[in-house]
Amino acid sequence: MKILQFLLFVFVASFGVLAGAEQIRKPRITDTIKANIYADNSFKLYINGTLIAVDSIAFMPHNVISVDILPSYPMTIAVMAMDNADPVTGLEYGNTSIGDGGFILKLGDGTVTNSRWKVKKISWGPIDRDIKKPRTKHMTVPEKWFTSNFDDRGWVQATEFTQQHVRPKAPFFDYDFKGASFIWSDDLELDNIVLFRRKITKAPDGLDRPNFTGLSDQVPSKGKRQKKRK
Numbered sequence: 342m343k344i345l346q347f348l349l350f351v352f353v354a355s356f357g358v359l360a361g362a363e364q365i366r367k368p369r370i371t372d373t374i375k376a377n378i379y380a381d382n383s384f385k386l387y388i389n390g391t392l393i394a395v396d397s398i399a400f401m402p403h404n405v406i407s408v409d410i411l412p413s414y415p416m417t418i419a420v421m422a423m424d425n426a427d428p429v430t431g432l433e434y435g436n437t438s439i440g441d442g443g444f445i446l447k448l449g450d451g452t453v454t455n456s457r458w459k460v461k462k463i464s465w466g467p468i469d470r471d472i473k474k475p476r477t478k479h480m481t482v483p484e485k486w487f488t489s490n491f492d493d494r495g496w497v498q499a500t501e502f503t504q505q506h507v508r509p510k511a512p513f514f515d516y517d518f519k520g521a522s523f524i525w526s527d528d529l530e531l532d533n534i535v536l537f538r539r540k541i542t543k544a545p546d547g548l549d550r551p552n553f554t555g556l557s558d559q560v561p562s563k564g565k566r567q568k569k570r571k
């Protein structure tokens with residue numbers, strides 16, 4: 342009988358260990374990766390259907406947004422990028438000139454912008470570069486365009502532009518964008534609002550990171566306590 346009790350104890354204990362192994366721990370700041378983003382002139386960034394970052398400056402000066410994100414794969418990145426342009430004329434600086442766009446992103450897992458990203462133009466003008474009688478065209482933004490399951494097969498590949506072409510301003514050079522390319526639709530000047538999408542199936546740097554999806558639906562394990570600093 343005692344042997345039976347012992348076997349039962351071993352079984353229950355093993356089950357507990359196994360269950361504990363599957364239990365998610367609390368994520369730490371070291372589990373996050375940095376997202377560096379620069380847009381001429383502004384952007385909204387969604388990851389896996391959730392709004393993650395918004396450019397804090399709509400027009401000028403040109404700025405970098407650098408935020409911590411908690412990655413989970415597959416990762417669908419969706420961006421609305423906007424050049425500064427009057428919606429009626431497509432022009433800027435008091436309807437006197439055609440401005441140009443540009444978008445670049447690098448994540449701490451090695452994800453970068455390039456021509457593998459998909460793009461769709463939403464708003465463009467002045468049509469035919471006619472500054473005297475400027476006209477613009479606007480498409481309806483597709484419903485749920487930023488979600489993981491959205492079908493972007495009808496979108497085209499983004500066009501890469503050189504750094505010399507986009508001419509990023511400070512503080513672009515203070516952040517890590519190595520390996521990333523500036524992207525837009527094929528018309529950097531006339532297309533004023535564009536949408537981008539890219540699905541990353543696994544981290545480009547090959548690192549195996551824990552998946553903290555659904556963290557709020559369960560009790561995380563306590564894990565090792567970190568020593569308090571005096």
Ligand SMILES: [Ca+2]
Nearest residue numbers: 424440441530
């Ligand atoms: Ca423009």
Ligand SMILES: [Ca+2]
Nearest residue numbers: 381425440441
């Ligand atoms: Ca611009």
